[in-house]
Amino acid sequence: MIDTVELCASEVITNAIVHGGREHQEEQVTIVLICAPSLIRIEVIDSGNDPDRMPRVRDVKPDSDTGGRGLEIVSICAHRWDHYTDAAGRTVWFEVKC
Secondary structure, eight states, X not given: OHHHHHHHHHHHHHHHHHHSOTXXXXXXXXXXXXXXXXXXXXXXXXXXXXXXXXOOOOXXXXXXXXXXXXXXXXXXXXXXXXXXXXTTEEEEEEEEEO
């Protein structure tokens, strides 16, 4: 389970750094870890809120693209994941069952 959490967190954090709110000088990424008896939830918050750049699983061709598989990995490995925007920016979260 720890390996799954690390893999998914790495993918979501990397997406936040690469794609999140780069128009701001002081870009900040916040990571929230929530541990419950039956699951671990990670929330990654960045300042991005452009509706054209919302997180999605991409349709990547196996032989052509070298990137773009992060959220596909999360969708396969995590119990569930999603995203939302609010005043803080964009939050992408996932949960892994214990």
